[in-house]
Amino acid sequence: MGHNYARPLTPGQKLERLLERIPPAWQIRIERQAGEATWRALAHPPGQDGQWSDPAADPADALEDSWRRNRTVLA
Numbered sequence: 001m002g003h004n005y006a007r008p009l010t011p012g013q014k015l016e017r018l019l020e021r022i023p024p025a026w027q028i029r030i031e032r033q034a035g036e037a038t039w040r041a042l043a044h045p046p047g048q049d050g051q052w053s054d055p056a057a058d059p060a061d062a063l064e065d066s067w068r069r070n071r072t073v074l075a
Contacts, residue, residue: 014060022067030059041066 009017022028022043029042033055041062044050053065 011058011060014058015063018060018063018067028063030063032059043067044070 019028023045026043026045027050030039031041032039036055038055038057039059039062040055041053041059042050043063043066050066050070053062053069056062056065
C-alpha cells in the first residue's frame, strides 16, 4: 500500500506563497545580515511600524516570522 507524503515546499515556493498572502499595500523588506549567513525581514501595513523577524537561515522563514508577528493588525 502506498503512502501519500506531502513534499515540503522549496524556499522559492514558500516565498511565493507568502507573497500571495501578504496584502499588496504592505511594505516588505528582506535583508541579509552582514558577515553572517542569516536573513531578517519586515512586513507591515502602510502607516504602521512592524516588528522585524528573528534571524533565520532562509529569507522565506524570516518573512514568515515577520508576517506572523504583524498580521494581527488585520483583525
